Amino acid sequence: MTQNKVSTEEIIKNAAMEVFVEDGFDGARMQKIADKAQVNKAMLHYYFSSKEVLFEKILIEACGEMLPELTAIIKGEQAFIDKLKAFVRIHIRQQLKNPKLVSFIFRELNKNPERMASQLNNLEVMKTAYTDFMNSYKLEVEAGKMHAYSPAHLFIMIQGLVDYYPLSKPFYCAFMKYMDEAVEELTFEEKLIDQTCLLLENALKK
Amino acid sequence: MTQNKVSTEEIIKNAAMEVFVEDGFDGARMQKIADKAQVNKAMLHYYFSSKEVLFEKILIEACGEMLPELTAIIKGEQAFIDKLKAFVRIHIRQQLKNPKLVSFIFRELNKNPERMASQLNNLEVMKTAYTDFMNSYKLEVEAGKMHAYSPAHLFIMIQGLVDYYPLSKPFYCAFMKYMDEAVEELTFEEKLIDQTCLLLENALKK
């Protein structure tokens, strides 16, 4: 017998996610969360003892939402370059579904790197994904098919390419307006994906 | 007769810069700023009517500090690829001098894109730098020396490559520890610069 009515706790967590992601920890107000969840403030403290505790829970969930269906791709049997392209495509698309989430993570991360570090075990997935991915890259290099980069640095550069635009999208939207360049958002973003794949292909293939 | 004693106003602004960059607008406390400036809170309101006003001033200065000596480079007479490399080198080094500043800008930007947009006239420099830079790229493409990318997208990708690491440095420091990889920070970062130049060169040159 499944519980098809969402529990109050779940409702609160969903509301809290929205508010924290929008306003950050410091900017978030318990009242706003309560309003959005359509309960009163006392309820928040009933389910989660404090703002801090509630935030911790949200942060963990938020990190989880960042780790996408990427693992499957990376473990797949495709050629390295195809895996990479799939990674770029899916990663950018996913980040763009909720760009606020990306900037939220970065914001809180920079404010409290230790807190994030203490939750790094969530990244066990990321760790293995990273090693798998880089191993298949090394094979390509050894086979003389690709240019050799330092794996760690290549990893960061790829992340930069896929994370940067979602992170700074609000800025570029404003910037485009300022430059009087009317751009159709979706087309622009799909093209960014293509261009990123192209750039990486040119940069890697010998 | 020069005033070699720094004015109280200046002292406050310096303190405010530190605190706002560290804690963000919402997290910043007027008391903390006053303490750091070794004045009392009333002084802050004497020189700057409100927290909001003080913050605006700081934000403008912070944006100014982000626009580096880059313009000179971009206007120089070097070949495009050399300008690009110089840009990468100087930009990353500069961001790394104060990585907190970068994440501060992004944080406040994402919270209030309109505010940043209203100050976009500060970016007149950026606008001309951008067009100059891209024009010389187009010349290379027309001469058949470089791969053709969409200039706007290339611009974003380059920014991603040079901004991403400074922005997420705290994360990678934690991540490296987690991966048990002892890295010497400065060496790592200089190598990142080299690798970025290499990647761009491979991606662009035909």
Next chain:
DNA sequence: GTCTATATATGGATAGAC
């Protein structure tokens, strides 16, 4: 479990003496 009412703390801002 859910609500109202309230305690307690803190932060931004002001008044007014010097």
Next chain:
DNA sequence: GTCTATCCATATATAGAC
């Protein structure tokens, strides 16, 4: 210009009825 003391709004958190 600089200080002390204080106001006032707001935020988190709790007590206690239902």
